[in-house]
Amino acid sequence: MKTSVLALGLVAAAALTSQAHADKLDDVIGSGTLRCAVVLDFPPMGSRDENNNPIGFDVDYCNDLAKALGVTAEIVETPFPERIPALMSGRVDVGVASTSDTLERAKTVGMTIPYFAFEMAVTANEKSGVKSFEDMKGKVVGATAGTFEAIALEKQVKEWGAGEFRPYQTQADVFLALSQGQIDATVSTSTVAQANVKGGKFAGISVVGKAPFDTDYVALFTNREEYGFVNFLNLFINQQVRTGRYAELYEKWVGGELPDLTAKGVYR
Amino acid sequence: MFSYTFHWNQALKALPQMLDGALVTLQVALLSMVIGLALALALTACRLSGNRILGGFATAWVEIARNTPALFQIYMAHFGLGNFGIHLSPYTALLAGIAFNNAGYLAENFRGALKAIPDTQTRAGRSLGMTPVQAFRYIVLPQMLRIAFLPVTNQMVWAILMTSLGVTVGMNTDLAGITQELNARSFRTFEFFAIAAVIYYLIAKAVTLAARLLAARMFRY
Numbered sequence: 289m290k291t292s293v294l295a296l297g298l299v300a301a302a303a304l305t306s307q308a309h310a311d312k313l314d315d316v317i318g319s320g321t322l323r324c325a326v327v328l329d330f331p332p333m334g335s336r337d338e339n340n341n342p343i344g345f346d347v348d349y350c351n352d353l354a355k356a357l358g359v360t361a362e363i364v365e366t367p368f369p370e371r372i373p374a375l376m377s378g379r380v381d382v383g384v385a386s387t388s389d390t391l392e393r394a395k396t397v398g399m400t401i402p403y404f405a406f407e408m409a410v411t412a413n414e415k416s417g418v419k420s421f422e423d424m425k426g427k428v429v430g431a432t433a434g435t436f437e438a439i440a441l442e443k444q445v446k447e448w449g450a451g452e453f454r455p456y457q458t459q460a461d462v463f464l465a466l467s468q469g470q471i472d473a474t475v476s477t478s479t480v481a482q483a484n485v486k487g488g489k490f491a492g493i494s495v496v497g498k499a500p501f502d503t504d505y506v507a508l509f510t511n512r513e514e515y516g517f518v519n520f521l522n523l524f525i526n527q528q529v530r531t532g533r534y535a536e537l538y539e540k541w542v543g544g545e546l547p548d549l550t551a552k553g554v555y556r
Numbered sequence: 557m558f559s560y561t562f563h564w565n566q567a568l569k570a571l572p573q574m575l576d577g578a579l580v581t582l583q584v585a586l587l588s589m590v591i592g593l594a595l596a597l598a599l600t601a602c603r604l605s606g607n608r609i610l611g612g613f614a615t616a617w618v619e620i621a622r623n624t625p626a627l628f629q630i631y632m633a634h635f636g637l638g639n640f641g642i643h644l645s646p647y648t649a650l651l652a653g654i655a656f657n658n659a660g661y662l663a664e665n666f667r668g669a670l671k672a673i674p675d676t677q678t679r680a681g682r683s684l685g686m687t688p689v690q691a692f693r694y695i696v697l698p699q700m701l702r703i704a705f706l707p708v709t710n711q712m713v714w715a716i717l718m719t720s721l722g723v724t725v726g727m728n729t730d731l732a733g734i735t736q737e738l739n740a741r742s743f744r745t746f747e748f749f750a751i752a753a754v755i756y757y758l759i760a761k762a763v764t765l766a767a768r769l770l771a772a773r774m775f776r777y
Contacts, residue, residue, distance in 0.1 A: 368740075369736060372739075372743045372745050373745050373746075376560050376745065392742050392743075395563070395566075396742065396743035397743060430726060433728075433736055433737065433740055434736070434740030438740070442737075452645075453728070454646060454728065455726055455728050455740075457723060457724055461635070461724075461726075464638075465726070468635070468639060469638075470635075470643050
């Protein structure tokens with residue numbers, strides 16, 4: 289009798305401890321749903337189609353990830369500034385949100401290896417007379433608050449010591465302000481610039497050149513301490529490239545020359 | 557589950573920058589109140605004038621200002637007017653939006669205060685030989701301002717909190733704008749927002765206290 293009680297207790301304790309050790313990877317598989325933070329006003333990475341369904345590179349990437357995990361994907365629309373609060377408050381499991389992997393941010397969240405890379409382009413209002421990156425000196429410029437290019441551009445404006453920088457909350461607001469002439473030029477990822485100029489929603493703007501900022505490598509992110517999950521994500525990104533799925537998605541959403549995701553001469 | 561370790565020492569380094577932002581916040585709020593009070597007095601005068609066009613204009617203003625979100629009003633001042641080629645800077649758009657909102661609410665405060673003053677007082681003044689303007693100036697107006705004083709203080713607190721909506725139109729020098737920017741750079745969301753909340757609270761509290769002291773001095777019998 290006594291031994292059976294003891295055994296039952298041990299089994300129960302073992303069950304409880306194994307529960308307590310479940311990490312995020314277990315939680316996701318166990319719950320059957322992968323919740324991805326995706327920015328949906330950032331075409332072609334994330335946007336909505338005519339029926340209001342989320343589409344884009346990041347959306348497909350999240351679906352692929354869910355398939356690899358054997359769960360269903362749930363796209364949680366997250367504006368740029370809300371990516372971290374969404375993760376920290378447990379509303380999402382992973383960010384598939386074109387997040388630049390800066391060291392400053394890596395103090396807060398866990399970054400994977402890069403899954404995409406952006407080049408920066410200058411888009412200008414045709415009446416502003418801005419024809420290149422250097423022409424932006426002394427002008428009113430803007431970008432989406434919290435992005436890699438916004439941080440770089442604001443620093444540049446401060447270095448120039450002339451002109452004004454305005455951060456807007458969404459990419460759509462930036463292009464609205466640009467087409468109205470509220471700002472003279474913006475720096476955005478070249479993919480976004482092309483999509484917005486071609487999209488035809490904003491009149492009187494054109495891409496005028498490249499911005500000489502570093503290549504913007506973007507990573508998936510999750511909680512910093514979730515090594516197990518970060519490991520899985522790293523391998524997943526690696527497999528996406530190896531299997532040619534990365535090239536396939538790039539061709540589908542962006543087109544053109546496939547950006548290299550490795551930095552020459554250094555390990556990650 | 558909330559998994560987050562607070563790094564206060566890192567966040568507090570940005571405190572001087574945030575306090576600079578708080579000054580801008582206070583400046584916008586104060587300016588918007590000064591403009592709002594002037595506009596509200598004008599709107600009240602329009603409503604009392606008996607002129608149907610002026611009265612209708614004032615009523616429309618009050619209706620729109622009180623029954624649409626301040627966010628919408630500020631957004632319209634920047635992007636709405638921008639559509640027609642009128643370009644207000646984020647600072648001006650924010651100031652205009654809040655002043656518009658203030659004017660609507662304050663005009664309604666003044667109306668309530670006027671209603672609280674019995675008609676008989678004006679008539680008593682008139683029978684003492686005062687002109688209508690004199691009766692308004694010496695009898696009604698001082699009482700109106702006294703009754704409206706505390707609601708006006710409330711509106712000032714509101715104006716301070718409304719300045720945080722400036723981030724939607726690209727404002728980056730006020731407290732909310734600076735907080736957003738610090739957050740974007742480091743992702744230390746909770747520290748910066750907590751510090752900003754404390755600063756907003758302290759400013760609002762200080763304004764309420766100052767108003768109470770001022771009222772105690774001004775409205776002594």
